[in-house]
Amino acid sequence: MATVIPLDTRRQEPRSQDPAMTEARASTRPAVIDIRGLSLTFDTADGPVHALSNVDLSIEKGDFVSFIGPSGCGKTTLLRVIADLEQQTGGTITVNGTTPEKARLNLAYGYVFQAPALYPWRSIAANVALPLEVMGLPKAERIRRVKKNLALVNLVNFEKKFPWQLSGGMQQRASIARALAVEPDLLLMDEPFGALDEIVRDHLNEQLLQLWAKTEKTVVFVTHSIPEAVYLSTKIVVMSPRPGRIHDIVESDLPRGPRLLDIRETPDFLKIAHRVREGLRAGHSYAD
Amino acid sequence: MNALLAPLRGGGVLPFLALVAVFLAFPLPGDANALGLSPIPLGGLTALVVVAAAAFLRGAEALGIGLGLIASFAGAALLIDALPNAPMPSGSPGMSQGFWFALIAVWLLAWTTVDRIAGLTLRHPLARRAADLAIPVLFGAWLLILWEVLVRGLGVPPVLLPAPSAIGARLVAETATLWADFRQTFLHSVLIGWALGCGAGFLVALVVDRVPFLKSGLLPVGNLVSALPIVGIAPIMVMWFGFDWPSKAAVVVVMTFFPMLVNTLAGLDASGRMERDLMRTYAAGHGQELLKLRLPAAMPFVFNALKINCTLALIGAIVAEFFGTPTVGMGFRISTEVGRMAIDMVWAEIAVAALAGSLFYAAIGLVERFVTFWHPSMRR
Amino acid sequence: MPTEALTPLRSVFRPHPVARFMNERAIPVLTVVAALLAVWLAATYLLNVTVQRDAFERAGTPYTARTLFLATYQMERPILPSPHQVALELWKTTVETPVTSKRSLVYHGWITLSSTLVGFAIGTLLGIVLAVLIVHSRTLDKSLMPWIVASQTIPILAIAPMIVVVANAIGVTGLLPKAFISTYLSFFPVAVGMVTGLRSPDRLHLDLMRTYTATSSQVFWKLRLPAAVPFLFTSMKVGIAASLVGAIVAELPTGAVAGLGARLLAGSYYGQTVQIWSALFAAALMAAVLVAIVGMLDGIVRQRMGIRS
Incomplete structure (x- = not known):
């Protein structure tokens, strides 16, 4: 049986329906990401857009956290702030106890984009080796890590292929291997399976959970699919748009570690999924 | 009646017309003193055309194409052979009516053959490539044949348009001169100017790319200058750098600089936002991002400029020579031989320029295939 | 309501289109053009100065650095004419010459x-x-x-x-x-x-x-x-x-x-x-x-x- 998941203590849930699921528990593990009062406003030609407004969130080591919400709720923006690809306009954020910029410069995280973003002029192996070249690792170490991480995502025999010779699912697996090659403790994933069909997505979800259980990394995962979020996560952050903010944080009491896909038909799963759906509906209804 | 017309429907019109034309090729009584095909070759030609056209009309494609190729080229050879070798004296009746009908018949047959080759559905990729190569080659060959027959058959004065054979003869006879001109113009002005202009444009683009203010200022200016008639600076360059090749190379440098600058700048912006964010997550410096992402992504644009510039360079070098050269060079030769009405020599020079231009272009294309193999337009 | 909260800020943040055009296009382009003109002016002096000095010396005209400098911009057949000479010639041959003239x-x-x-x-x-x-x-x-x-x-x-x-x-x-x-x-x-x-x-x-x-x-x-x-x-x-x-x-x-x-x-x-x-x-x-x-x-x-x- 998996350990009990501690809950973020600072946040009060206004719409909790099942007190058991959101009962406040003291955090026992160190926070990898700590966000307080974070907001971000973009200046556009049509005036300022409040992408994020007053966000509080704490993510502990070993968590698998999903951000879910409709488009425009700021879930990707929040991930990009964590990755130091955007800067907040208010509030504070620490990643691994330092600023996101320092964390980025320390290569503290691996980032997986919506698209594979593999460089077409590099073979799969060379793509996975790209961050290692930037880090200036010696060749032998690069080869070792490429081999190891391609094995992790089951792409051993495709090293010499070029990205366009692979299917979309394989390309995205290669991009995950590329993020893992940095050997970060933190994995940031921005709708990595959004462009794939459901059969491939299910398969990759299963593989991702196995990988997470094996490597004990902290994963922050952006998605707009409720089953995906509930299936993968230990904690689901439900967000709503205009302004982008956290609407609800749902702790999952599903067993940690690799889960079978069948878990999606269990009552526990459906209960959490129902609560997430309720949150999405409530968060969305008054914004339009 | 219907059964008789049936073959005409499925593209049978052309071979049918060829048949009609070849029978009209037999001399009329009034044509007796005009020049034309003698009876035996004409008979043979008729037999060949009839058999090939029949094969096409019966739908025997492969046989028709084979016979069509043989008949049309044999016919062309016979027709060219029947042409007078010396220029026709004025007042001579010229070629007979039958000769022109024979030409029409042979040409229609050739067109049918090319048309049928284009219509073949070939499964083997090698066969397809062979057909794709053969069609333009046949088309080009027939352009030359028609040119030869029309110019000589109609007695077009060589000062207006020399026959291809005359140009070919000049090419062979004047090899030494042509080579000297080629060396002066191509190997010196074009190649050196092209390399310097492209190199400078590329390096300046790398520098300008780092300064956004300069970039937004230079890009519109560069785009404007790319559309200007820059060859006009040739007289100035001749004044500054003298008559020999450096002045021509200077014109080429200026002409090739801006297309390279504008294309490289566009290429450096070609990499996607996600790809750049990726480099940022690796904490990559400017140099690493340039080397590993933006330069490779810019290569298709750079090669585009290299190819545009290879034509521009030839034009620049040749035109600049109109303003003064030592007595050697392709542009110099063209302008002086035009003055002396030696138009066949001009055409020979143009043939060399065309060949050099296309080979230069093809060579860059080959390197491009190798470097940008990953680009969607290069994948097969 | 969030949408209302946005409204008062709108006009403050949106740059005027003319101002944006000036900042993003016109000013950089004009700067580049001005820089090119400056290079041209400098090149005019540098390219013409030896010829002009020779001309003065051959004619025996005494000259100072100042007169030499000014003269390089007024030569009749300069190696590189100065921008104002070109502009003047353009003006003369377009506006001041009748359109029918061979010099227009x-x-x-x-x-x-x-x-x-x-x-x-x-x-x-x-x-x-x-x-x-x-x-x-x-x-x-x-x-x-x-x-x-x-x-x-x-x-x-x-x-x-x-x-x-x-x-x-x-x-x-x-x-x-x-x-x-x-x-x-x-x-x-x-x-x-x-x-x-x-x-x-x-x-x-x-x-x-x-x-x-x-x-x-x-x-x-x-x-x-x-x-x-x-x-x-x-x-x-x-x-x-x-x-x-x-x-x-x-x-x-x-x-x-x-x-x-x-x-x-x-x-x-x-x-x-x-x-x-x-x-x-x-x-x-x-x-x-x-x-x-x-x-x-x-x-x-x-x-x-x-x-x-």
Whole structure:
């Protein structure tokens, strides 16, 4: 049986329906990401857009956290702030106890984009080796890590292929291997399976959970699919748009570690999924 | 009646017309003193055309194409052979009516053959490539044949348009001169100017790319200058750098600089936002991002400029020579031989320029295939 | 409500469009142009100073650094004329000289412009017609298209003098031979661009027309032609610039007495650098205006067709 998941203590849930699921528990593990009062406003030609407004969130080591919400709720923006690809306009954020910029410069995280973003002029192996070249690792170490991480995502025999010779699912697996090659403790994933069909997505979800259980990394995962979020996560952050903010944080009491896909038909799963759906509906209804 | 017309429907019109034309090729009584095909070759030609056209009309494609190729080229050879070798004296009746009908018949047959080759559905990729190569080659060959027959058959004065054979003869006879001109113009002005202009444009683009203010200022200016008639600076360059090749190379440098600058700048912006964010997550410096992402992504644009510039360079070098050269060079030769009405020599020079231009272009294309193999337009 | 909260901030954050144009386009461009002018002025002194010093010394005129400096900008046949000399010459030969005079740049410009425009119009028309034929004939596509593409790699301009001389020999003089070269040069980009454009509708759109059982002429008028319009204008911009270059080069080697090309040649014969530079600027101005006009037409047609650029 998996350990009990501690809950973020600072946040009060206004719409909790099942007190058991959101009962406040003291955090026992160190926070990898700590966000307080974070907001971000973009200046556009049509005036300022409040992408994020007053966000509080704490993510502990070993968590698998999903951000879910409709488009425009700021879930990707929040991930990009964590990755130091955007800067907040208010509030504070620490990643691994330092600023996101320092964390980025320390290569503290691996980032997986919506698209594979593999460089077409590099073979799969060379793509996975790209961050290692930037880090200036010696060749032998690069080869070792490429081999190891391609094995992790089951792409051993495709090293010499070029990205366009692979299917979309394989390309995205290669991009995950590329993020893992940095050997970060933190994995940031921005709708990595959004462009794939459901059969491939299910398969990759299963593989991702196995990988997470094996490597004990902290994963922050952006998605707009409720089953995906509930299936993968230990904690689901439900967000709503205009302004982008956290609407609800749902702790999952599903067993940690690799889960079978069948878990999606269990009552526990459906209960959490129902609560997430309720949150999405409530968060969305008054914004339009 | 219907059964008789049936073959005409499925593209049978052309071979049918060829048949009609070849029978009209037999001399009329009034044509007796005009020049034309003698009876035996004409008979043979008729037999060949009839058999090939029949094969096409019966739908025997492969046989028709084979016979069509043989008949049309044999016919062309016979027709060219029947042409007078010396220029026709004025007042001579010229070629007979039958000769022109024979030409029409042979040409229609050739067109049918090319048309049928284009219509073949070939499964083997090698066969397809062979057909794709053969069609333009046949088309080009027939352009030359028609040119030869029309110019000589109609007695077009060589000062207006020399026959291809005359140009070919000049090419062979004047090899030494042509080579000297080629060396002066191509190997010196074009190649050196092209390399310097492209190199400078590329390096300046790398520098300008780092300064956004300069970039937004230079890009519109560069785009404007790319559309200007820059060859006009040739007289100035001749004044500054003298008559020999450096002045021509200077014109080429200026002409090739801006297309390279504008294309490289566009290429450096070609990499996607996600790809750049990726480099940022690796904490990559400017140099690493340039080397590993933006330069490779810019290569298709750079090669585009290299190819545009290879034509521009030839034009620049040749035109600049109109303003003064030592007595050697392709542009110099063209302008002086035009003055002396030696138009066949001009055409020979143009043939060399065309060949050099296309080979230069093809060579860059080959390197491009190798470097940008990953680009969607290069994948097969 | 969140939307209301946004409203008061709106006007503060949105930069004025004119201000944005100034900041992002006009100021950088003007700075670059000013820098080029500064380089030109400096180069004028540096290139002319030795010649001017020699001239003073030969004439025995005493000179100071100041008079020498000023004199380099006033030479009659400078190695590099200064910008104000070129501007003055342009002003003199366009505004102060009657248009009918042989010394008027307007007169020479018009000669070049007329053959450019005639050639460009014929070339564009020819290019479009050929593209339509190529798209509808498999044989033409496979036999002719490779040659059209290959011909872009050939320095076609080299035959310009020959065409003019040969045309003169058979009694065709004046505008037509030059226009022929312009035709020749504008025809290729238009044909290639138009073929690409007519082929640009994707499978999906063509299949849609098929479900309507549209005839091939309906597919042409309703799908292929509208899709080709942006390609047409892009290649027309290339074509008109090429036409002008063709007209100018056609005036070069044939002893033509009128036209911008002839002005260039005459200037180079007699060492009249100021004349060369002013002809060059007139040509550049004409090219810029012609390309801009095609660009404007492009914009109007796009707007009418509802295509956003």
